[in-house]
Amino acid sequence: MAEHILLRDLDVPDIKAFDVYVQHGGYEALRKAVGMTPAAVIDVVKASNLRGRGGAGFPTGVKWSFIPQSEPVKYVVVNADESEPGTFKDRQILEGNPHQLIEGAMIAAYAIQATAVYIYLRGEFWDIAANLDACIEDARKEGLIGPDVLGSGWSCEMYTHLGAGAYICGEESALLNSLQGLLGQPRVRPPFPAQKGGGLYYEATVVNNVETLTNVPWIITHGAEEYKKIGTPESPGPKIYCLSGHVAKPGNYELPLGITFRELIFEHAGGIPDGKQLKAILPSGASGPVLPATDAVLDTPLTYEAVAQIGSTLGSASIILMDETVNVAWAASKMMKFFAHESCGKCTPCREGTYWLRRRYEALLDGRAQARDIAILDDVASQMTGVTLCALGEFAVNPVRATIKHFRADYEAWIKQEAAEDKKAAKPAPAREKAAAR
Amino acid sequence: MLKDKYADRIEKIFAKYADKRSAVMSLLYLAQEEYGYVTEDACAEIAALIGTDPTQVRSIAGFYTMFREEPKGRYWLQVCTDLPCALRGADKFYEELLQELGIEDGGTTPDGMFTVEHVMCLAACDRAPMLQCNFHYHEHLDMDTMRALIAQWRAEAGVLAEAAAVGDAPAE
Numbered sequence: 183m184a185e186h187i188l189l190r191d192l193d194v195p196d197i198k199a200f201d202v203y204v205q206h207g208g209y210e211a212l213r214k215a216v217g218m219t220p221a222a223v224i225d226v227v228k229a230s231n232l233r234g235r236g237g238a239g240f241p242t243g244v245k246w247s248f249i250p251q252s253e254p255v256k257y258v259v260v261n262a263d264e265s266e267p268g269t270f271k272d273r274q275i276l277e278g279n280p281h282q283l284i285e286g287a288m289i290a291a292y293a294i295q296a297t298a299v300y301i302y303l304r305g306e307f308w309d310i311a312a313n314l315d316a317c318i319e320d321a322r323k324e325g326l327i328g329p330d331v332l333g334s335g336w337s338c339e340m341y342t343h344l345g346a347g348a349y350i351c352g353e354e355s356a357l358l359n360s361l362q363g364l365l366g367q368p369r370v371r372p373p374f375p376a377q378k379g380g381g382l383y384y385e386a387t388v389v390n391n392v393e394t395l396t397n398v399p400w401i402i403t404h405g406a407e408e409y410k411k412i413g414t415p416e417s418p419g420p421k422i423y424c425l426s427g428h429v430a431k432p433g434n435y436e437l438p439l440g441i442t443f444r445e446l447i448f449e450h451a452g453g454i455p456d457g458k459q460l461k462a463i464l465p466s467g468a469s470g471p472v473l474p475a476t477d478a479v480l481d482t483p484l485t486y487e488a489v490a491q492i493g494s495t496l497g498s499a500s501i502i503l504m505d506e507t508v509n510v511a512w513a514a515s516k517m518m519k520f521f522a523h524e525s526c527g528k529c530t531p532c533r534e535g536t537y538w539l540r541r542r543y544e545a546l547l548d549g550r551a552q553a554r555d556i557a558i559l560d561d562v563a564s565q566m567t568g569v570t571l572c573a574l575g576e577f578a579v580n581p582v583r584a585t586i587k588h589f590r591a592d593y594e595a596w597i598k599q600e601a602a603e604d605k606k607a608a609k610p611a612p613a614r615e616k617a618a619a620r
Numbered sequence: 621m622l623k624d625k626y627a628d629r630i631e632k633i634f635a636k637y638a639d640k641r642s643a644v645m646s647l648l649y650l651a652q653e654e655y656g657y658v659t660e661d662a663c664a665e666i667a668a669l670i671g672t673d674p675t676q677v678r679s680i681a682g683f684y685t686m687f688r689e690e691p692k693g694r695y696w697l698q699v700c701t702d703l704p705c706a707l708r709g710a711d712k713f714y715e716e717l718l719q720e721l722g723i724e725d726g727g728t729t730p731d732g733m734f735t736v737e738h739v740m741c742l743a744a745c746d747r748a749p750m751l752q753c754n755f756h757y758h759e760h761l762d763m764d765t766m767r768a769l770i771a772q773w774r775a776e777a778g779v780l781a782e783a784a785a786v787g788d789a790p791a792e
Contacts, residue, residue, distance in 0.1 A: 264743045265741060266741070267702045267704055267740070268703070268704045268741070269743060270745055272743075273744075304743070305645075305686045306686070306752060306757075307743075308756075341636040341637075343636075343642070343645075344646070344649070345684070346649075346685070346687055347686040347739075348684050349740065349741075361642060362639060362642055363639070363642045363643065363644040363670065365679060366684075383639060424745070424746070425746070426704035426707070426708075427703075427704050427707040427708070428707055433746045434746070464703075468703060502703060502704050504707065508707070513703055516703040517703055520702055520703070520740050520741070523740055524740065526683075
């Protein structure tokens with residue numbers, strides 16, 4: 183893309199400043215939206231087929247249309263709890279182009295006639311929240327937030343709220359609990375957030391990701407047809423891909439949905455450093471199943487549907503790359519440590535399952551594992567599948583089952599090598615030291 | 621008491637929410653700023669402010685990693701060693717940092733200056749190795765930049781200690 187739609191800070195470095203944002207067409211989309219009926223705004227976003235960028239890919243306009251217009255109190259909550267390992271895209275928007283998020287959130291709020299917007303930021307975004315508060319104040323002074331927005335007769339406040347370090351609060355119902363000052367644990371659904379009884383303070387609520395809302399001003403300005411010219415019919419629009427791990431140029435890349443893994447990794451991000459071979463790809467952080475870096479995988483387009491077809495998920499497109507030096511069982515142990523730490527403890531299969539899985543991985547890394555442990559890992563993971571209250575428990579299964587499926591040899595190598603060490607036989611350089619030495 | 625010392629700030633926090641209970645995290649941060657960590661008394665104070673009981677407040681403090689339930693070093697270093705950072709050398713960096721300060725994982729230096737912990741993903745995977753120190757990020761680190769930072773923090777703390785000593789003098 184010649185010009186960025188989302189990461190406009192790459193084209194206009196000072197776009198984070200209110201005046202600069204306005205000079206570059208900022209808040210024109212909000213002006214246009216409040217001149218339309220709320221239903222017409224929802225129709226445009228529906229027609230654009232914008233899909234949620236937090237990971238689920240749910241159509242945004244459809245989500246907005248679930249909100250009952252008759253409810254007197256309604257909320258928009260912005261999910262800025264970016265915590266998935268490998269994800270750092272919302273952070274760049276919040277730092278570099280905050281007004282576009284604020285504008286998108288206000289358009290969403292107008293579309294559902296919300297009374298207030300809350301931006302829930304992960305606690306570590308301490309400095310970002312302070313800056314966002316200043317941005318909100320700038321917009322409020324110009325009548326873009328607050329009473330009678332742009333003379334439309336509709337009033338809406340906007341506030342930031344800081345989390346305090348809990349991955350689970352990125353799950354929307356846990357986020358709402360956290361925002362209400364309760365423990366950040368998921369709610370039983372239904373009622374869903376869009377329904378009375380299910381949202382913030384139990385009022386009807388739309389929860390959208392930062393990147394999702396940052397698309398909205400462009401869609402309102404240019405229309406659904408123009409938006410659909412970017413990306414693919416089922417997955418339209420631009421996407422921010424976060425690249426990390428063994429890649430020459432880690433960072434955020436804003437490109438259309440539908441480019442291939444190969445184009446992204448080798449044409450845009452400089453390929454794999456030190457002349458190494460790419461071994462494994464995690465397309466959606468720790469949550470999505472790992473993929474072996476085969477030609478078939480590398481030629482797969484990055485869309486919600488195509489990545490699903492090859493047995494993984496696009497998720498938030500936080501792509502972690504691992505070269506040939508990595509033992510993928512070691513990578514799985516890292517991910518399991520993460521999920522065991524972040525399990526909220528509310529439901530048994532996730533709380534106990536992640537704990538026991540983590541212990542088996544510790545045994546593996548400590549050289550206490552035997553061949554049957556591979557089957558035990560798979561068995562414990564299978565008992566967690568489909569029985570947890572929220573997606574965290576489902577995600578936690580992926581590092582186990584997908585790595586065993588595609589990289590069983592890595593587990594076996596570890597077990598054999600440790601066995602060999604026990605017998606004080608000649609030992610090869612341990613795989614975990616190679617990985618750790620990088 | 622937080623209630624008296626920060627009356628304006630607390631009022632502003634409450635004004636954001638439909639329910640005072642939503643203020644609990646902001647008030648825990650405030651207590652931590654004031655007392656250095658979340659004390660038993662602070663939980664009672666906060667509970668009274670938002671109309672709940674201290675156990676509820678304590679449970680919130682314990683649930684999140686950014687609330688300290690015991691005193692920590694003046695500089696609280698949280699190093700990300702999650703998978704993306706580990707692929708770029710964070711585990712090795714973390715070990716070297718512990719060695720440099722002569723402490724164990726999660727430990728505090730005897731002078732009370734540094735507490736070092738490893739934490740989960742901090743959304744800075746493209747700038748690894750990285751850490752947050754008292755909620756501010758330091759990125760693209762290696763042991764050379766780290767040693768310089770440690771020296772800078774020690775110097776800063778020395779200056780603060782001197783200023784405090786001078787400030788205390790008239791009261792004695």
